[in-house]
Amino acid sequence: MSETQMPTARTRVVREADRAVYDREAVYRILDEGFLCHVGFAVDGQPFVIPTSYGRKDANLYIHGSAASRMLRQMKEGVAVCITVTLLDGLVLARSVFNHSMNYRSVVVLGKATLVDDPEEKLEALRILSEHILPGRWDDARQPNERELKATSVLRVPIEEFSAKVRIGPPIDDAEDMTFPTWAGVVPLEMKVGDPVDDPKLDPPREVPTYARNYARDHARK
């Protein structure tokens, strides 16, 4: 499936279509800033939505099987999933309750999750996951051994059918509300990174690595 076919009937944004984004590079920027997704899958008609981390390499998303055991149990040829990533940027306070909103950037990817069997791709997928969440950590940690690799399931979801939705900027009120006597504007929200906390069992003491001390998710914007 090529980008020129986006959106499909299933990924076309129905509500507030002016917020829709179908550009692959714009979608990648959102996926690269986030690292927590919500994976949806259905078992006997009942949907489940599980939070988990993810990594991206080119046009593939990788997720841990660890968060997907319920899904893996029914997996044979691949499971239809929806992977959603949401970055929340602010509360939008309009003059009317009706026009209140949020500023956000979200991506929806529909596809089939399949197990990564090849040991080399599996290890590489784990490296991608690790580097996606915390660049620099992989080389600094004790890397997976054979037993751990066997105990870990990795799923690959191709980024083929996707859409994004983005809202930015101030509130948009109806003309007749502009004189309503209340404050209007945006309360910005973002992810705050605190000072790293040593493991109490850290012995001998070690300096916090730069990648942990200066952790930020806006590397995609730099």
Place this chain on the structure above:
Amino acid sequence: MSETQMPTARTRVVREADRAVYDREAVYRILDEGFLCHVGFAVDGQPFVIPTSYGRKDANLYIHGSAASRMLRQMKEGVAVCITVTLLDGLVLARSVFNHSMNYRSVVVLGKATLVDDPEEKLEALRILSEHILPGRWDDARQPNERELKATSVLRVPIEEFSAKVRIGPPIDDAEDMTFPTWAGVVPLEMKVGDPVDDPKLDPPREVPTYARNYARDHARK
């Protein structure tokens, strides 16, 4: 369904079962700190996961139809949904890649979403949604008129079948990794609230209300 029946087969936490929480009050505390959920539903076997805001009153969650138009199109008697709320508290850096984790608190609610038809309950649900996200705003904004109420769909999801999963604390490494020469610990993450930004069209100027200036989501912990 009473709490004593929790978990059901569908909400029993499969992976890392020691992180499971089935206590209703603990689940409410997580639901009350968050305000963004991911709603999952299936259409023709394809799951969709949509981010949206929510409110809670007693044992009911309310969400906007605005985020659920794809879902509403197929709704008659109620739609099976999964509502997941995730609060991310930190990255957990273990000595081994395998034991890396995240600190988080998440809730999964399985249930049937049904349309709120009664105009009184609908208005009250919108007030609950508004007050859940930003306590104090409802009374300060121009409240919904009849046209807006008609244009808004509200869904009710009873909190009957649910589970939570919580991870807190430092990394847990295997004994043989404790001497591995790397830093280990937690990088705390939380939601940061920025200084409110006036709508450029605010005229005359108005002071930012206290509920927007001192916005915080940890009211549930206070």
